[in-house]
Amino acid sequence: MTESGAVLKVAMPKGRIYKQASKLFRQAGLPIPEDFDDSRKLIVPVPEANMEFIMAKPVDVPTYVEYGVADIGIVGKDVLMEENKDVYELLDLGIAKCRMSVIGLPNWKPVINPRVATKYPSVASQYFRERGQQVEVIKLNGSIELAPLIGLADRIVDMVETGQTLQENGLVEMETLFSVTSRLIANRVSYRLQNAAIQALCDRISQTLAGAVRA
Numbered sequence: 001m002t003e004s005g006a007v008l009k010v011a012m013p014k015g016r017i018y019k020q021a022s023k024l025f026r027q028a029g030l031p032i033p034e035d036f037d038d039s040r041k042l043i044v045p046v047p048e049a050n051m052e053f054i055m056a057k058p059v060d061v062p063t064y065v066e067y068g069v070a071d072i073g074i075v076g077k078d079v080l081m082e083e084n085k086d087v088y089e090l091l092d093l094g095i096a097k098c099r100m101s102v103i104g105l106p107n108w109k110p111v112i113n114p115r116v117a118t119k120y121p122s123v124a125s126q127y128f129r130e131r132g133q134q135v136e137v138i139k140l141n142g143s144i145e146l147a148p149l150i151g152l153a154d155r156i157v158d159m160v161e162t163g164q165t166l167q168e169n170g171l172v173e174m175e176t177l178f179s180v181t182s183r184l185i186a187n188r189v190s191y192r193l194q195n196a197a198i199q200a201l202c203d204r205i206s207q208t209l210a211g212a213v214r215a
C-alpha cells in the first residue's frame, strides 16, 4: 500500500515500449502476469504490485500524468520533448533506444524556406529556429520517410533505430538532434503524496538497471 493507501496508477504506453517496460518491471521483481501482454484491456489491475496500468497511446502518456489521472508513466524522451508537459522526469529507463535525426535524400540541395515533415513539429521548429534556419514545418502522423520521396518535403525529422527504413528508401541521416530512451515520469502532486511507493519503485528499477550494466 502507498502512504495514501491508494493503488499506484501507471500510464503504460502500448506498442514498442510496453514490451521492454514490462520486461524491465518483471526483472525488478514486479509480478506482471504474462497474459496481459496480448490483452486488449485498457485498465489492467496488477494487485500483486499494488498498481494499475492505464494502457495508453504513447503520445498521450504525459497528458495523463500531468492531469494526475496517472501517478506515474513511461514515455519516450521524443514525446516528452514534443509535449513539454508539467511533470517530473524521474529516471532514464534505458529502453526503446533510438535517435531523433534530420533526414533527407543524398542529393539534397539547400533551398530557401525548405519544407520539413515530421511527427514532432515543436521539436523540429525549435531545432531549426535555434540554428537561425527558416523552415516550413509540415505535421504528419506516420510513414514520415514518404515525404521527401514524393516531393512533399525537402527534409524530415524522425526517429532512427536500426537505419533499415532509411536504407530501404534511399534516404540518409544528416544530423542527430538527440538520443532517445524511455523515461519514468511522475505527476507533481502524486510524487509528494505517494513518495514512498514511487521512490521504492525507482530504487528497484535503478538496482535492476545497475545490475544489467554490471552483468
Ligand SMILES: Nc1ncnc2c1ncn2[C@@H]1O[C@H](COP(=O)(O)OP(=O)(O)OP(=O)(O)O)[C@@H](O)[C@H]1O
Pocket (backbone or CB within 6 Å): 013, 014, 015, 016, 017, 057, 058, 059, 075, 076, 077, 078, 079, 096, 097, 098, 159, 160, 161, 162, 180, 181, 182
Ligand atoms: N524505431 C523506432 N521508431 C519510433 N519510435 C521508436 C523506435 N524505437 C523506439 N522508439 C520509441 O518508442 C516510442 C513509441 O513508439 P511506438 O511506435 O510504439 O508508438 P507510436 O509511434 O506512437 O505508434 P502509433 O502511432 O502506431 O501508436 C517512441 O516514442 C520512441 O520513444
Ligand SMILES: O=P(O)(O)OC[C@H]1O[C@H](OP(=O)(O)OP(=O)(O)O)[C@H](O)[C@@H]1O
Pocket (backbone or CB within 6 Å): 141, 142, 143, 144, 145, 158, 159, 160, 161, 162, 163, 164, 165, 166
Ligand atoms: O531505423 P528503423 O529501425 O528502421 O526505425 C525507424 C522507423 O520506425 C518508426 O516508424 P514506425 O514503425 O513507428 O512507423 P510509422 O511510420 O507509422 O511512424 C520511425 O518513424 C521510422 O520510420
